[in-house]
Amino acid sequence: MQYYLNGFHPGDPVMSPSRAGHAGILRPDLPDEVDVLIVGCGPAGLVLAAQLAGFPSITTRIIERKPGPLQLGQADGIACRTVEMFEAFGLADQLLNEAYWVNETAFWHPDPAAGGITRTGRVQDTADDLSEFPHVIVNQARIHDYLLRSMQRSQTHLSPEYSLDFRALTVDPTADYPVTVTLHDELADAPLTIRARYVVGCDGARSKVRKSIGRELHGTTANHAWGVMDILPLTDFPDIRFKSAIQSADAGNILLIPREGGYLVRLYVDLGEVTEASRTVVHAMTAEDVLAVANRVLQPYSIEAAETVWFSIYEVAQRVTDAFDDTAGRGGDPHVFIAGDACHTHSAKAGQGMNVSMQDAFNLGWKLAAVLRGLSDQTLLHTYSSERHPIAQELIAFDREWSAMMASAPDPAHGGVGSEELEQYYVEHGRFTAGVATRYRLSPLTDSDAAQSLATGLEIGTRFHSAPVTRVADGRQVELGHAARADGRWRLYLFAGQDEEEVFELCRWLTEAPTSPIVRHTPQRADIDDVIDVRAVFQRSHDDVELGALPRLLLPRKGRLGLTDYEKTFSAVTKLARDIYAARGLDRTTGCMVVVRPDQYISTVLRLQDRDELAEFFDSVLLPQR
Amino acid sequence: MQYYLNGFHPGDPVMSPSRAGHAGILRPDLPDEVDVLIVGCGPAGLVLAAQLAGFPSITTRIIERKPGPLQLGQADGIACRTVEMFEAFGLADQLLNEAYWVNETAFWHPDPAAGGITRTGRVQDTADDLSEFPHVIVNQARIHDYLLRSMQRSQTHLSPEYSLDFRALTVDPTADYPVTVTLHDELADAPLTIRARYVVGCDGARSKVRKSIGRELHGTTANHAWGVMDILPLTDFPDIRFKSAIQSADAGNILLIPREGGYLVRLYVDLGEVTEASRTVVHAMTAEDVLAVANRVLQPYSIEAAETVWFSIYEVAQRVTDAFDDTAGRGGDPHVFIAGDACHTHSAKAGQGMNVSMQDAFNLGWKLAAVLRGLSDQTLLHTYSSERHPIAQELIAFDREWSAMMASAPDPAHGGVGSEELEQYYVEHGRFTAGVATRYRLSPLTDSDAAQSLATGLEIGTRFHSAPVTRVADGRQVELGHAARADGRWRLYLFAGQDEEEVFELCRWLTEAPTSPIVRHTPQRADIDDVIDVRAVFQRSHDDVELGALPRLLLPRKGRLGLTDYEKTFSAVTKLARDIYAARGLDRTTGCMVVVRPDQYISTVLRLQDRDELAEFFDSVLLPQR
Secondary structure (H helix, E strand, C coil): CCCCCCCCCCCCCCCHHHCCCCCCCCCCCCCEEEEEECCCHHHHHHHHHHCCCCCCCCCEEEEEECCCCCCCCCCCEECCHHHHHHHCCCCCHHHHHEEEEEEEEEEEECCCCCCCCEEEEEEEECCCCCCCEEEEEECCCHHHHHHHHHHHCCCCCCCCCCEEEHHHHHHCCCCCCEEEEEEEECCCCEEEEEEEEEEECCCCCCCHHHCCCCCEEEEEECCEEEEEEEEEEEEECCCCCCCCEECCCCCCEEEEEEEECCCCEEEEEEEEEEEECHHHHHHHCHHHHHHHHHHHHHCCEEEEEEEEEEEEEEEECCCEEEEEEEECCCCCCEEEEEEEEHCEEEECCCHHHHHHHHHHHHHHHHHHHHHHHHCCCHHHHHHHHHHHHHHHHHHHHHHHHHHHHHHHCCCCHHCCCCCCHHHHHHHCCCHHCCCCCCCCEEEEEEEECCCCEEEEECCCCCEEECEEEECCCCCCCEEEEHCCCCCEEEEEEEEEECCCCHHHHHHHHHHCCCCCHHHHHHCCCCCCCCEEEEEEEECCHHHHHCCCHHHHHHHHHHHHCCCCCCCEEEEECCCCCCHHHHCCCCCCCCCCCECCCCEEEEEECCCCCHHHHHHHHHHCCCCCCC | CCCCCCCCCCCCCCCHHHHCCCCCCCCCCCCCCEEEEEEEEHHHHHHHHHHHHHCCCCCCCEEECCCCCCCCCCCEEEEEEHHHHHHHHHCCCHHHHEEEEHHHHHEECCCCCCCCCCEEEEECCCCCCCCCCCCCCCCCCHHHHHHHHHHHHHCCCCCCCCCCEEEEEECCCCCCCCCCEEEECCCCCCEEEEEEEEEEECCCCCCCCHCCCCCCCCEECCCCEEEEEEEEEEECCCCCCCCCCCCCCCCCEEEEECCCCCCCCCEEEEEEEEEEEEEEEEHHCCHHHHHHHHHHHCCCCEEEEEEEEEEEEEHHHHHHHCCCCCCCCCCCCEEECCCCHHHHEEECCCCCHHHHHHHHHHHHHHHHHHHHHCCCCHHHHHHHHHHHHHHHHHHHHHHHHHHHHHHHHCHHHHCCHHHHHHHHHHHCCCCHHHCCCCCCCCCCCCCCCCCHHCCCCCCCCEECCCEEECCCCCEEEEEEEEHHCCCCEEEEECCCCEECCCCCCCHHHHHCCCCCCCCHCCCCCCCCCCCEEEEECCCCHHHHCCHHHHHHHHHHEECCCCCCCCCCCECCCCCCCCCHHCCCCCCCCEEEEECCCCCCCCEEEEECCCCCHHHHHHHHHHHCCC
């Protein structure tokens, strides 16, 4: 955590000064013209808003049809990759403190001897070194709260405009503000028009923004129904505080998810495929009806609700749109995007929906910011749909397979899925459900893998996997990946080989050479790390790295006061046995440099000598500034 | 973190429900009669207030002469033991996130060859396994903020009454509210009288409460002066982000403390003994004068202030009062107490003042609550002065020695202290400065050490030293010591030996026997863990502990809804190599039980069979309730 760069201010250090003492949420006037209009205050919309709120030069507004923030229910699973993203927003601490941690997942199957169910095993939920963070569970409403607070703390102090309903939009690509949006103000009961450079529909499965750009969800027509309830239980089921996948012999199946606070539990009760004939019956089910189904599954155990906090019957099909913007496959640069449930719908069984939605937004946010800040060309925006659409397709395919396995009859002798098979599939797909299996394909943003062999564990196209290092300036053990904040900057990690002088020389070139990407792409009055943030990792102990001998780029003077930033340089000789060079497959002899995108995905791995390739890469994604 | 025990509520889970949506700080009417009146909103006063705010049956008020909360300056060192205490208040996470971590301390001495100063070494600041928390640094004002927030979140939503000046008090031990206090309302410019059962003076070195009970500070008459400044520095000093003890050949010495946020630094510049003759000169020194002294010490390096955030010249003598209440050594039960700087003053060199002050308050808080709630006899209150006075004396003795060493000429050949000697002394006293060397002497609260040999690493009279364990109900690795919250409860840790049945039997006896301390000392309608909170640690893996087979005491049903608390039982087979049984010197064969006070100090260690001794101990500190 760094702050006070531009001078000390009393009070909450993560609250920007001009906001200090200002607590109420007022509804400011909506301007006629905005840079970005976000439709919908779900997880995708709020991540996008939290990202854009950090740029005072960008005018962002986020609108929501409902009259206020979400209070209850909906999603609750937070994958490791999402916690990593929350860390970049400065929100991981409170999330980890409040949330339930999924440590092991229990599997329950029919007990052939005694009848009822029996535990067949527990598996470690997250493999060792999959992420520095655990898989956690917390109410979606709290996720919204965290993101809303992040927006409030930001330089623009953005807050949502509630009771504003999206109705329609038109696009005129030749206009300064190409998108004209018609809204309905529910408070004034009056129509409202706003013009935007970009509109992002984060307005859910029934997205009106999606319809307005003529995109449709495609996929299965069969709908699957679930009874979902958050209860404070009274039960003798012994794994009530473990995530449990429970299959009964003939009463159906349950996914049980312990929740934050030590008492609350969520049950997903499978109500099967919904037909036109059964729909009315299924949707008439009460919480008591669903709990009765759960009790039949749980035999010989029983469960009752001391309090039912939230209950819903929902049905879902596996569907995905053909593209995530208004122009993909049609020609022209996009001005309207969709994200989250507006693009993909599927079951809740793998806990993926909220996570993939937020990663959609994290992918799009920095790209919109880069274009609006004049750092990148607007062609960059094409990569949103081309990168995220395949991810949604993978998700749908996974969900189809996993849901079928969970719903199938439990006895493999009768064509169903056995407990071992289910557990094995779960473990094998752990990287996927943790959100760290995402790998973007070759594109302007994901470079060829010429030097991948120098860092085999930092795979190009995947998220930069953190590892513990020691900060040279203060000897503190930190996570290298946490140097990256959700601030729209590119990161260039320099891993020193045996010859440290190579890093020093590269830093001097980066600072001085007219062809250096930092010189070329950093605006005149900006700090030297404003566009590309360079971090160096040395193999020597931090005590042996002489601070005074470091190049200026690694001790940059920044901000209004020209203060020195001491947090650019790290040492990989940690107290932990696991060494980053070994854990990430780095070549100790030659070292390398790793280019990481603002959303923390690895764009390329290069040799420390590959200056031309580095310059060329950044030329392809950033505009010259001088 | 446990919550929702009495039902779910939306919003911030650590904010009590009735407070939800209530943001402003109003000045409520001060009642004529209160249980506890705390004078002074420093660290001691606020810890006491935060502790008492958790008891809705106790009427507490805290007053402060100044018009509002502290904004800047004063103390900044937070010892490991203090972070442990903050954890019990639910405040450690944000503190750790914001604060500077003291990882190593650097020592600088005169360079005999080149002149100026040179680094003689860096030492690890906190020994391995001294605490689960680091030694950190953060502005005292932030410490106040955390505690104020804790008060606001509590059931009583306590907030300070500012602009109220303490003037005088009288005590009539026979009255219901024995202490009559005269205040002056600075806002109304009018006197005010309030009656209290207990008054606690946390009103600093010039304490008027202390004077009103006829106590005086005794000690050295020689005052030592320091120039203290928080600056945003521009410097070439390479250890600017390490805590550094810097002794120059003849220009004096500095203690340099990096501060939170990565840029801010505090300098303590030694200005020597103050005589009547020199006082005027010393106090006329400006920030520039003090920085000039610092620059002479730092040669060949230099430092300037891009911004001076806070500056003060202060002088201090090593002094301590003869007792911490109104009756010690005089007869009768105490009604007026003093804590913190009101009791002890000393240099800032060892970073002890704020920490010892807060520990004073943590010692007193639960005792006042126990007496006011009718759980303990008021004779318990005698132990505050008898326990904390010796701690203050130890502190003064340490400070005298350490300050003298720091101030002495650096060359041992000329009678001063050598760099090695200084470093060695610093390391040897690491337990003391971390706040974990405190050991309360034999008293009703600190029992004889008959079974100390069963847990050699959990020394009777010292704080309960946490260790990592696995929670049985959800397989999560947690710190055993973090089960203890600042809630006034006693903790009884049952460490199972090879025969687990002993623990089960003991639990049944604790639940059912008329002579059980839980049966005897828990009020009728209270939860079973309301006075004595039992936690069990088994040596088997958590996967091998059958939840359904646990005794009722380890799965107690609590609260309005009768929900089951699943967080009482732990397993000591952790993924970490260090095992609690080994690390804390526990006897694996026989096990033991450890009684821990509400302020986390170990009262006694007993064999699991020692039921009579257990009952006897609690009879000596708790009143019968039925």
